[in-house]
Structure formats: structure tokens, C-alpha cells
Amino acid sequence: MRIRYYKIVRLFLIVIPVVVFFWLVAQDVAFSGRLFMSYDFSHDSSFIKRPWPPGRFHDIEYDKTTRDYFQRMFVEPATFAVKLPRKFKSATVEVLYKKDASQSLRIGIRMDPKQWAWEIRDLEYVGEENGWMRGRIRFDDIRRAAFNDGRLQFILNAPGLFENKRKVALTEIRVVVEKDPITLHNFLPRLWRAL
Numbered sequence: 351m352r353i354r355y356y357k358i359v360r361l362f363l364i365v366i367p368v369v370v371f372f373w374l375v376a377q378d379v380a381f382s383g384r385l386f387m388s389y390d391f392s393h394d395s396s397f398i399k400r401p402w403p404p405g406r407f408h409d410i411e412y413d414k415t416t417r418d419y420f421q422r423m424f425v426e427p428a429t430f431a432v433k434l435p436r437k438f439k440s441a442t443v444e445v446l447y448k449k450d451a452s453q454s455l456r457i458g459i460r461m462d463p464k465q466w467a468w469e470i471r472d473l474e475y476v477g478e479e480n481g482w483m484r485g486r487i488r489f490d491d492i493r494r495a496a497f498n499d500g501r502l503q504f505i506l507n508a509p510g511l512f513e514n515k516r517k518v519a520l521t522e523i524r525v526v527v528e529k530d531p532i533t534l535h536n537f538l539p540r541l542w543r544a545l
Contacts, residue, residue, distance in 0.1 A: 383531030391419035399431040420521040438527035446482040446522040460503040463496040
């Protein structure tokens with residue numbers, strides 16, 4: 351009986367690390383061609399660095415009724431960075447936010463690592479989720495954007511925020527990056543190019 355129990359434990363000790371290893375490789379390589387990342391202000395994210403500089407935001411708050419963590423931006427602009435494990439072609443950024451109807455909110459992507467050069471666009475309103483507005487913007491070609499140490503930098507732009515004494519509350523930042531999926535047909539040519 352003990353020998354059978356020992357073999358089962360041994361099997362689990364071998365299988366679990368192998369499964370975890372392949373899961374981590376799949377996350378890093380993104381075989382499907384898409385990588386989903388999210389930062390919800392409740393804890394730090396491995397991929398999305400929290401918005402900064404901190405002097406432009408109030409402390410992170412918690413709403414007990416909705417169980418949402420959020421942070422209010424009162425001075426703009428602010429930036430956040432996304433760490434990418436591989437090269438991707440496009441990025442879609444979604445934010446869940448609350449703001450005055452007359453306050454605009456835009457998102458941009460950094461185009462030059464040494465200059466203050468951004469491609470900034472208006473956020474497209476796509477609906478509501480649990481009382482928060484959802485906005486989305488897509489950047490079709492992030493290969494021409496500025497990467498700094500594998501990080502892609504985005505800017506949150508809300509013109510006139512401080513002057514008009516307004517605030518924009520953010521509860522979640524989601525980023526989906528895409529590239530061509532890895533298939534049996536294109537795996538060997540990609541591997542050859544990588545070597």
C-alpha cells in the first residue's frame with residue numbers, strides 16, 4: 351500500500367512541474383497569437399505597470415458595495431507601461447472608467463523613446479460594465495512604436511482635468527496584443543528565423 355502511495359506522490363511531483371513549465375512557455379510564446387493582460391488596481395500585475403507618476407493620482411480606493419478597487423486621476427497626463435515577452439503586431443487597450451460627460455479621455459502610444467512623441471487618439475466608448483464606462487482604442491501597428499527594455503508605454507490624456515477641478519476614476523486597464531498565431535505550417539520557418 352505504501353509503495354502505491356509513494357508512486358502516486360512521485361508521479362504528481364513529476365507531472366505538476368512539467369505542466370506548469372509548459373503553461374509558462376505557452377504564456378510567454380503566445381501560441382494563439384493573442385496575449386491578454388489586465389491591471390485592476392487590487393494588486394500589481396506582471397505585465398502592466400501601474401499608472402504613474404503617483405503625484406497625479408489619489409490613493410487607491412475600495413468600494414465595499416461593488417467590490418471595486420479604483421484610483422482617481424486629477425492631474426494629466428499620466429502613463430502606464432506594458433511589458434511584452436515577445437514582439438507583437440497590434441494592441442487593443444480597454445479601460446473601465448468614470449468621468450464627467452464633458453471631460454474627454456484619450457490614450458496614446460509612445461513613438462520615440464528619447465522624445466515626447468506620442469500617437470494620441472480619442473477613446474471609443476463601447477458600453478458599460480457594472481456601472482463603469484468601457485472605452486477602447488486599437489493601435490494597428492505597434493512595431494513602429496518605441497520599446498524601452500521590452501516595455502511599451504501608453505499615455506492617459508484628459509485635457510483640462512486639473513484646470514476644471516475634475517477627476518477620472520479608473521478601475522481596470524486591459525491590453526490585448528496580437529500577432530500571427532503559431533501553427534504547424536509556420537512553426538519551422540519561425541524557428542529557423544529565430545535561430
